[in-house]
Every structure is written in structure tokens, then in C-alpha cells.
Amino acid sequence: MRNKTILALGLLSTMLMAQGALATDLSIVHGAVGRDHDVLRAALDRYEVESGNKVTIVSMPERTTDQFAQFKLWLSARNADIDVYRLDVIWAPQIADHFVDLTDATKDIIDDFSPMALQSQKVDGKLVALPMFLGGPALYYRADLLEKYGKPVPKTWEELTATAKDVMDAERAAGHTDMWGYVFQGAAYEGLTCNAMEWIASSGGGQVVEPDGTISVNNEAAAKALDLAATWIGGISPEGVLNYAEEDARGIFQSGNAVFMRNWNYAYALVKGDDSPIKDGVAVTVLPSDGTHSPASILGGSHLGVSKYSKHPEEAIDLVRFLNNYESQKARAIDSSRPPTLMPVYDDKEVAEKVEFIPLWKPVIENAIIRPSAPTKTSYNEASSEIWTAAHDVLEGKTTGTKAVAKLAARLKRLKGSGWK
Structure with a gap:
């Protein structure tokens, strides 16, 4: 044995x-x-x-x-x-x-x-x-605050701007001095490329670089979209948003200090989580447009x-x-x-x-739109850097939308040369 x-x-x-x-x-x-x-x-x-x-x-x-x-x-x-x-x-x-x-x-x-x-x-x-x-990405919003002040969910960027300001001002007057209207990814990195492309595409300004490789950004609609976004800084958005990535924006929103937020899907589980102070007051919808064109979300x-x-x-x-x-x-x-x-x-x-x-x-x-990584091929990183730099310069007040899109188009054409490689 x-x-x-x-x-x-x-x-x-x-x-x-x-x-x-x-x-x-x-x-x-x-x-x-x-x-x-x-x-x-x-x-x-x-x-x-x-x-x-x-x-x-x-x-x-x-x-x-x-x-x-x-x-x-x-x-x-x-x-x-x-x-x-x-x-x-x-x-x-x-x-x-x-x-x-x-x-x-x-x-x-x-x-x-x-x-x-x-x-x-x-x-x-x-x-x-x-x-x-x-x-x-979605538009996250405080449904409880919109209901409190009798505001509909905004469908255009102009409506978002106005609603964010009204609710922010009302909350501050009621003693919530840390409240902001809108937070997003405004730092000079890939996240801002996504935001800027959404603003531009949903305003009829095209996709910056089209699927066939054509550079389309130098137009009035694109310039106007960037100019509107610039009005948010120090207005409905904190100046610090110029350094925000995804988690920075979520931190402000989930702490109860923002009315609206643009963020990706991952944030939903967090803002609705058991430990979230705003879990019962949050809802999501598609991102706004200019009212004439379809909303745009980057894939x-x-x-x-x-x-x-x-x-x-x-x-x-x-x-x-x-x-x-x-x-x-x-x-x-x-x-x-x-x-x-x-x-x-x-x-x-x-x-x-x-x-x-x-x-x-x-x-x-x-129905999401795709960043131009396929048409720009190995030059995408440089192209994206040019996009977020142009957008950041407008947000900072260093230049206007019209000047920024013209400069961006010129720099992209130089990068493209005789053809994207």
C-alpha cells in the first residue's frame, strides 16, 4: 500500500x-x-x-x-x-x-x-x-439639472452653449460656485483631434482629410466651428480644459461640477456606478450638430x-x-x-x-466617422498633430478659425507632397 x-x-x-x-x-x-x-x-x-x-x-x-x-x-x-x-x-x-x-x-x-x-x-x-x-463618444448630461431648470436636451452646438451657460449661472447663483457648463478633451493630443473633427464634420466642414486623401479643411464651416468652440474657454468651460484628457473631464463631471461632458463609452459605467455622486441624474445622447448636418462621432x-x-x-x-x-x-x-x-x-x-x-x-x-489614418497612411501621426495644434491655437485665442484652417490646409498639403505615403 x-x-x-x-x-x-x-x-x-x-x-x-x-x-x-x-x-x-x-x-x-x-x-x-x-x-x-x-x-x-x-x-x-x-x-x-x-x-x-x-x-x-x-x-x-x-x-x-x-x-x-x-x-x-x-x-x-x-x-x-x-x-x-x-x-x-x-x-x-x-x-x-x-x-x-x-x-x-x-x-x-x-x-x-x-x-x-x-x-x-x-x-x-x-x-x-x-x-x-x-x-x-456621447454627450453626457445632467438630466436632473435640465429638468430642474426646464431646459430641453440641446441638439445643436449653439443650444449647448446657451443651455450650459444658463444652468451653470443658475447653479453658481444658488451657491454651487465650482459648477461649469461643458467639459471635453482640450489638451494638445489625439483627443483634441477627435473633438475638432466632430465639431467640423457636424457643422458641414468635411472630414479635414477625406477618404480619398483630399484635404478639405480650408472652408468657412470648419472655421466657424472652431471659433464657436473657442468661446467656451473661460466661459462655459474652465481654462484648464486646455490640458484635459478623458479622465480629467470625467473627474470634473462625475464630481458634480459640470452640466455637460463629451466622453467615450467607458465613462458610462463610472458615472453611473454605485459610488458616483451623480449616478441618478446622468443621461447620454448623441453629440450636437449645427442643426443642418448630421451629428458626428469619431470611431x-x-x-x-x-x-x-x-x-x-x-x-x-x-x-x-x-x-x-x-x-x-x-x-x-x-x-x-x-x-x-x-x-x-x-x-x-x-x-x-x-x-x-x-x-x-x-x-x-x-454611423461613426473615421479619422483619416487610412488615406494619410504612415503620415497620420503628423497629420493628427497638425489638426490638434490648429484647434488648440484657436481655443487658446492665438489665432482665428479662418487663419487656422488655412494654415492647417497648407501644412497638410506640405506633408502630403506628391501623395500620401
């Missing part, structure tokens, strides 16, 4: 040692806002139990501009320490050569993914990254790519598939209000019950 016990223990020890030998250590680099980190860690914990592998999260700064600069350094150096990258929706055309083509590895699941999301990640027929979640989102320099590409692909399966996308939708890229999740009853935001946002995602 004793010999059998020893033999059994020996076999068990051998099995455990074999499992340990087969286990793989992976890393995923991940820039997070809101609950993203915790939601990812929970998914990775499930993956580790299922696969036996271990995954380390390499955290990054909030701003995607800072993330991309670091990613390019790692990829240029052929860094083998990072297996999976969380990539912004606009990066595929610029860094495709550094990533594994996921076409064959995902052919059994790809039909359930958003066609638009997939298209954004294809470069010369190569699937650079598997879409993880989508984003479309956002993050996708997962496998580094060509990974020492464990098969395991890394398995991780990407796991993080984008139905269970993971459903959990992400519920826990962090991230719109899924797997279309069946939008019809999940539990998701609809727990986060009414997700099914309501499906048409917003489907």
Missing part, C-alpha cells in the same frame, strides 16, 4: 512538473482608462486557469499619443518582451509590418465580428489586429495584435482569441461599458438589462 502511495505521488509530481514546463509566460501591453485594467485582469485570471499560462500586464500612460511613441520604440528595436499589444483603431496602417497576420488564425470566428472594425485593421489584405472593443476602439517578435506567437494568438471571445466581450460590455466588436453581444439580454447604453449605442457605432 505504501509503495502504491509513493508511486501515485510520484506520478502526480511528474504531471505537475510537466504542466509547469509547458506553461508559458506572456505579456500584454495595455493603456487603460476607467475600469479597463481591472476588467482585463479578471479576464486574464480566467485565461490563466484555463490555459495554465501566466500573463503580465505592462501598463501604459492614459494618452494614446504617449503610448504610440513608446510602442514604436519597442517595435523598432524588435523587442521580444511584449507578446500582445492593445492598439488604437488608427494605428494599423502605420505599424502593420511589426505584427503577425491573424487572418488564418481567426478564420473560424471572424464572421461574427463587426465588418467596419475588421476593415479598419486590414492593411494590404493582412489582419493586423483582432478588434477588441469599439468606441463612439474609436482598441484592438489586439500579436508582435512578430514574440517568442510565443501561438500562445499569444490563443490569448488574443480568448480576450475577444463571447464571454470576455460580454464581461467587458457589462463591467466597463465597452461596445463589443462581436455583433451577437449587442443582442444579449443580460447586457441590455445591466448596461442599456450598449444596445442603444449600436447605431452610433455603425
Whole structure:
């Protein structure tokens, strides 16, 4: 009996040692806002139990501009320490050569993914990254305050400006001296490119650089949209908004110190969370327009790519598939209000019950406008920098909308040269 016990223990020890030998250590680099980190860690914990592998999260700064600069350094150096990258929706055309083509590895699941999301990640027929979640910004507003003062939800930028001021002034007169009318992403980074493109497109000014590569920004409608935004600074928006990213705006709004906020989907779970002081008074709607043109929301989102320099590409692909399966996308939708890229999740009853935001946002995602990363190709980063710089100069009062769009068009034409490359 004793010999059998020893033999059994020996076999068990051998099995455990074999499992340990087969286990793989992976890393995923991940820039997070809101609950993203915790939601990812929970998914990775499930993956580790299922696969036996271990995954380390390499955290990054909030701003995607800072993330991309670091990613390019790692990829240029052929860094083998990072297996999976969380990539912004606009990066595929610029860094495709550094990533594994996921076409064959995902052919059994790809039909359930958003066609638009997939298209954004294809470069010369190569699937650079598997879409993880989508984003479309909304206008968050204090429904309780609009009701209190008898104000309708604004549908135009002019209405937003007037309503924000009226409610802000009334709240300040009632003793809420820290109240502001509108907060958004006004810092000189990618977030301001998104805001500026939305102001311009929803005012009939085009998409700055059109899908065919034409530079269209030098027009009166675009100039007028920027000029209106400039009136917000120090008026309905704090001067500090010129340095705000997503979390800065959310912090002001969620603390109860703003009437309106422009932000992405992730903020919904936070402003409606149990610990949010404004959870019962918040609602969302589409962003305003000029009243003549359709509202415009920039397509956002993050996708997962496998580094060509990974020492464990098969395991890394398995991780990407796991993080984008139905269970993971459903959990992400519920826990962090991230719109899924797997279309069946939008019809999940539990998701609809727990986060009414997700099914309501499906048409917003489907009709979002896309930043010009495809037409500008490897020049997108420089093009975006020119866009946010022009917008920031107008917001700061350094120049007018008319001068800014003319200068922006000239600088984009110089960047384009004989053709975008």
C-alpha cells in the first residue's frame, strides 16, 4: 500500500512538473482608462486557469499619443518582451509590418465580428489586429439639472452653449460656485483631434482629410466651428480644459461640477456606478450638430495584435482569441461599458438589462466617422498633430478659425507632397 502511495505521488509530481514546463509566460501591453485594467485582469485570471499560462500586464500612460511613441520604440528595436499589444483603431496602417497576420488564425470566428472594425485593421489584405472593443463618444448630461431648470436636451452646438451657460449661472447663483457648463478633451493630443473633427464634420466642414486623401479643411464651416468652440474657454468651460484628457473631464463631471461632458463609452459605467455622486441624474445622447448636418462621432476602439517578435506567437494568438471571445466581450460590455466588436453581444439580454447604453449605442457605432489614418497612411501621426495644434491655437485665442484652417490646409498639403505615403 505504501509503495502504491509513493508511486501515485510520484506520478502526480511528474504531471505537475510537466504542466509547469509547458506553461508559458506572456505579456500584454495595455493603456487603460476607467475600469479597463481591472476588467482585463479578471479576464486574464480566467485565461490563466484555463490555459495554465501566466500573463503580465505592462501598463501604459492614459494618452494614446504617449503610448504610440513608446510602442514604436519597442517595435523598432524588435523587442521580444511584449507578446500582445492593445492598439488604437488608427494605428494599423502605420505599424502593420511589426505584427503577425491573424487572418488564418481567426478564420473560424471572424464572421461574427463587426465588418467596419475588421476593415479598419486590414492593411494590404493582412489582419493586423483582432478588434477588441469599439468606441463612439456621447454627450453626457445632467438630466436632473435640465429638468430642474426646464431646459430641453440641446441638439445643436449653439443650444449647448446657451443651455450650459444658463444652468451653470443658475447653479453658481444658488451657491454651487465650482459648477461649469461643458467639459471635453482640450489638451494638445489625439483627443483634441477627435473633438475638432466632430465639431467640423457636424457643422458641414468635411472630414479635414477625406477618404480619398483630399484635404478639405480650408472652408468657412470648419472655421466657424472652431471659433464657436473657442468661446467656451473661460466661459462655459474652465481654462484648464486646455490640458484635459478623458479622465480629467470625467473627474470634473462625475464630481458634480459640470452640466455637460463629451466622453467615450467607458465613462458610462463610472458615472453611473454605485459610488458616483451623480449616478441618478446622468443621461447620454448623441453629440450636437449645427442643426443642418448630421451629428458626428469619431470611431474609436482598441484592438489586439500579436508582435512578430514574440517568442510565443501561438500562445499569444490563443490569448488574443480568448480576450475577444463571447464571454470576455460580454464581461467587458457589462463591467466597463465597452461596445463589443462581436455583433451577437449587442443582442444579449443580460447586457441590455445591466448596461442599456450598449444596445442603444449600436447605431452610433455603425454611423461613426473615421479619422483619416487610412488615406494619410504612415503620415497620420503628423497629420493628427497638425489638426490638434490648429484647434488648440484657436481655443487658446492665438489665432482665428479662418487663419487656422488655412494654415492647417497648407501644412497638410506640405506633408502630403506628391501623395500620401
